[in-house]
Amino acid sequence: MSWALISDSSCNLRDWQPTAPHTTFAFAPLKIRVGEHEFVDDLSLDVHELNCAVQAETNASSSACPSVGEWAELFKLADKTICMPISEGVSGSYNAAATARDMVLAEEPDRQIHLVNSRAAGGKMDLIFLLFDRYLASNPNVSFEDACAYFDSLEQNSKILFSLCNYENLAKAGRIPKAAGVIANKLNIRILGTASEAGKIELVGHTRGEKKMLNKIIDTMEAEGFTGGEVIIDHVENEAGAQALADRIVEHWPGSKTIIMPCSGLDSYYAEMHGLIIGYGMGVASGK
Incomplete structure (x- = not known):
């Protein structure tokens, strides 16, 4: 059985490769609008260029969450998926992921998808994914329910x-x-x-x-x-x-x-x- 660890680009692991067997990490990019320019927060983004543009822009900038379709594609990467986007209170990313989860499970009920509210961004999310990967590597036959409970305990602590x-x-x-x-x-x-x-x-x-x-x-x-x-x-x-x-x-x-x-x-x-x-x-x- 395969695993997918999924986030959006508020997680800074970027091109990280999990150590657990049959496990994939992927993220859905957010978009940042600065003036007339939209930056896609994927692996090709020049973050320094974005930072300079934000500093130079006098008007308010904005960000946009991944689409339901983008999330749905990621939820089809593996049999078992744990997804943790940026905090639900910050962005529509979590709600888009929830809609995609329901859509994918309606079409393919045998898939297992666990969605977690990170209540954070950045470092906390990075830490949780790294620790969970270590757990999966040490417990390759863990049940989905037990794995989800462990992931939740990481988030809560x-x-x-x-x-x-x-x-x-x-x-x-x-x-x-x-x-x-x-x-x-x-x-x-x-x-x-x-x-x-x-x-x-x-x-x-x-x-x-x-x-x-x-x-x-x-x-x-x-x-x-x-x-x-x-x-x-x-x-x-x-x-x-x-x-x-x-x-x-x-x-x-x-x-x-x-x-x-x-x-x-x-x-x-x-x-x-x-x-x-x-x-x-x-x-x-x-x-x-």
Whole structure:
């Protein structure tokens, strides 16, 4: 029996190949409209070009979710599918995937498709897929029901943090209050936030200065119950900042493992230049 792990382009694994046997990873690209130009967030996208276009555009930009048809094609890649799009509260991507799932199952009832609300984007999603792939590789004969339960437990026990330096797109999209975004930009304030159930950035704190922000991230992870393990750090053209955070995490929790990767187009659009998206977990989702 074959497996497919499916997401949209809010997951930054991109061209990742799972290690579990007979398992495929694929994603449906979102689209980002900047002025008169539409960027398709697939493997051919020049993310730097997108970032520059977003910075130069004076009007509000927008994003569009994958179509029902795009999702339906991905749901036919394997006998068993687990799909986790960007948070339901952020985009219509989840609802389009749900419609596609129902359509495919009506035509082919023997397929098995499990749809999960990530309540996140970026690093948290990356972490869950990587840990689940490891689980599948170690349990090749696991039942679909047990695999889905394990995947759900990973989602429920993992967290996401956004460390942001620029906030214009989030403010335009209503993810944070416009006044807060304007003030933070003018005062060069770094914001630390997490994802709310409604899909907005829920502010955890703010600082002025990178070193203070690193300390704030460590304190927040500790307060959430993180005691060490695996951490994914996605960045928007800020590998140095991601590495500095990785070093602090390993220093604070010896034995922890960090993976640094660049953001896709969609995550770059929301996290903006030099932003970080951090995914980590407790218990089963720590990877320990």
